[in-house]
Amino acid sequence: MTDELLGKKIGGYEITDVIGRGGMATVYRAYQVSMNRVVALKVLPRHLANDDTYLQRFHREVKIASQLEHRNIVPVHDYGEYEGQPYIVMRYLPGGSVDDLLKNGPLALEQIIELLDQIAPALDYAHGKGVLHRDLKPSNVLIDDNGGAYLTDFGIARILGETSSVVTTQGVVGTPSYMSPEQAQGQPLDPRSDLYALGVMLFEMATGRRPFESDTPYSIAVMQVTTTPPSPRSINPAISRPVEQVILKALKKRRDERFSSAAEMLEALKEAASVGNVDLADTQPGFAIGPTEPVVPPAGRFPEPPRMPTPPQAPPSTGSGSMPRLPRVRRRRRPNNMLVGTFIGGLVGCGLLALLIALILLLIQQTSERELAATASAEAAESARRSGADAAAIRTTPVPSDNETGAAGGTGVTGALLYFAERDGNFDIYRLDLATGEEQRLTTHPAADVYPMMSPDGGQIAFQSDRDNSFDLFVMDAGGANQRRVLRTSLLERMPAWSPDGELLAFSMDARGDGNHDLYTIRPGGGELQLLLSNGRRNSHPRWSPDGRYIVF
Structure with missing residues (x-):
């Protein structure tokens, strides 16, 4: 297609070539005669030249960009x-844009860090000047012939605190694939909205694709608000867990859970690249992303397992999170009276002896009752077997051996305990055979797997797992065997x-x-999903009635 401006002055x-066309402008390569240099000429198309909205945006870009003097803008x-x-x-x-680099697939981590090392300070600089970009994306990061990266296109930027609506006509402005959830909903924005867009760019540079893809811009905007981003490692297994944690934190739906600045995101990415394939919680205790694979599961999500009492040690620290120290009781020294001591000692000894005898009698009675119950249960089982009842309902299932995988549709775990427990700093699900005393570990993922619930037929176990930063x-x-996710969200799901x-x-x-x-x-x-109850209160621990008609919670 010929262009009427090509060859004109x-x-x-002097316009020599077309670099690119967008919805708002065409960018040309041109030669500046007076300065003997090549420049880029951005021209508003003729059919938009009389549109006040686009004229205002064009003038606005000039005004804002001229005030932002940074080496990477x-x-x-x-x-x-x-x-x-x-x-x-x-x-x-002349180097094109990051969008051009992505045409060849995901970028190497070193190249991503090199690009962010230049763009992050530029974005923070703009935010420091009170400017929100609102359209940060790979095509708006340009590259020079030495690999330098530059932020461009402030056409729909907004100055913080500004109430004028000159940069928008109606609805939401921006590119849906890079919009923050709050931007997609038309809410007031702050710098963390641009940081979300930078997180989308980070996801795309690391995986070669955007986190949310759909047929229409509207559906993509809806996904930005409602859908959990996929695991970057599921797309590109070469991504380490720490790098994945940084990406997912940048894409948090709630802005207060994201990074507070581009520099913070960059430093977290550099740290993730340096520590290898381990959890950032090990090296950054303040890293504010829910641990993907926690060493110690986060407090408050499930009760800490009971521990045996230990002999008193040195007085504990009274720092944050520690148990309050009990005041020491001062004992009054008693008079040294042998007769009084002997009398009191005799009374105490008799009392203890009587208490001991009562406890022994109580234990004998409870043991007898359990033996009677066990005998009755065994007789009922034998009676059921002889009458042709389903023996599987009363059979104790042996714990599978090491070479057994627990195939689907098994006979259940009758006669066993199902529970979660902490071993070596991590929570997993276990099964204890009551007949043999043998314990079998059912989950081995480094994330916390808790609150197991056996299906009525004994063939499946539902549980909650913290494998992607939220249960x-x-x-x-x-x-x-055959562990599979039922529902993936960034929200906390509990107690199946x-x-x-x-x-x-x-x-x-x-x-919410x-x-x-x-x-x-x-x-x-x-x-x-089917919503049962939403009343703005904390509703939890649902359990069905035996007939399935009611749910208590």
Whole structure:
């Protein structure tokens, strides 16, 4: 397609080629005769030259960019108008854009850090000047011939605290694939909205694709608000866990859970790159992302397992989070009276002897009652077996050996205990055979796996796992095999419970992120969520009635 401006001279600039076209402007390569240099000429198309909104945006870009003097922000050289078409003269950068680099797939981590090392200070600088970019994306980061990166296109930028609506006509402005959730909802913005967009760029540079992709811009904007981003490691396994943690923190739906500045994000990424494939919680105790694979599960999400009492040690520290120190009791020295001491000692001894005898009698009675109950249970089982009843309902299932995988549809764990416990600083799910005393570990993931619940037929176990920074629902076979995620969100899902027919799981979820919980149901194989109750209160621990008609919580 021919362009009417090619070969023409605008002001002191000879237009030689088209660099790119966008919805708002066309960018040309031009030669500035007076300075003997190549420049980039951004021209507003003729059909938009009479549109006040686009004219205001164009003028605004000139005004803002001319005030931002940073080595990694594309400088504006000149501004003018040719036959009613305004244009901006900028520095020409021959290396294309980050978007061009991504056409060859994901970038190496070293290259990503090199790019962010330049863009992060530029973005923080703009924020320090009170300017929000609002359209940060790979095509708006340009590259020079030495690999230098430059931030450009402040056409829809907004100055913080500004109430004028000159940069928008109606609805939401920006590129949906890089919009923050608050930007997609038309909420007031702050610098953390740009940091979310930078997080989307980081995701794309590391994986080669955007976190949210769909057929329409509207559906992508909805996904920014409602959908948890996929695990970067599931797309590019070469990404380390610490780097994944940095990316996912940058993409948090709630802005107060993201990084506070681009510099903070950059430093976290550098630290993640330096520590190898370990958890950042090990090296950055203040790293404010829920641990993907915690060494110690976060407090408050489930009770700490009981511990045996230990002999008193030195007085504990009274620092943050420690138990309050009890005041020491001063004992009054008693008079040295042998007769009084002997008398009191005799009374105490008799009392203890009487108490001991009472405890022995109580234990004998309880043991007898348990033996009678066990005998009755055994007789009932034998009677059921002889009458042709289903023996599987009363059979004790042996713990699978090391070479058994616990295939789907097993006979259940009758005669065993199912529980979660802490071993070596991590919570996993275990099964204890009551007949043999043998314990079997069912989960081995380094994240916390807790609150198991056996299905009515004994073939499956539902549980919650902290495998992607927030507890999600999982289901596995009774022997621990075939572990699969039922629901993936960035929200806290808790306490699954099976319906009596095994067709549904009821659970609670903090859907609004306000610390309260609503009740939902979902099928064990996944599918559509069904809301049971949402009343703005903390609703949790759902359990079904035996007939499936009611749920207590």
